Amino acid sequence: MAVQLNTGECRLLADFFTLFGNGTRLRIFCALQGGRKTVSELAEDVGVSLQNVSQHLRLMREKGAVATEKEGQHVYYWVVDQRLMQGTCLIRDALWDATRRRSSEVLRDAEAEPRR
Helix, strand or coil: CCCCCCHHHHHHHHHHHHHCCCHHHHHHHHHHHHCCEEHHHHHHHHCCCHHHHHHHHHHHHHCCCEEEEEECCEEEEEECCHHHHHHHHHHHHHHHHHHHHHHHHHHHHHHHCCCC
């Protein structure tokens, strides 16, 4: 399947990958795969401060990756579109496969080299 992306689509994807090129934001995003959570729950799941999580969530909300809803004193966050989560998992699987292939090639090359 050949995919051709126009300039605007490339910019959109680059923006997405920049957003999730940060390990903490990616961990927050993944922590939301089970459903909506509060900042406190996310801070505990990810192991960073409330302030740090809040700063990352603000950016993620501005970029449209997560949404919020206030219920009483709690603000809940969730992934706006589950296709973003599915796409992230698809990329993860492709990267794992590529890593396994490279590892197999390295082992195969090492076995093919004569021992000294």
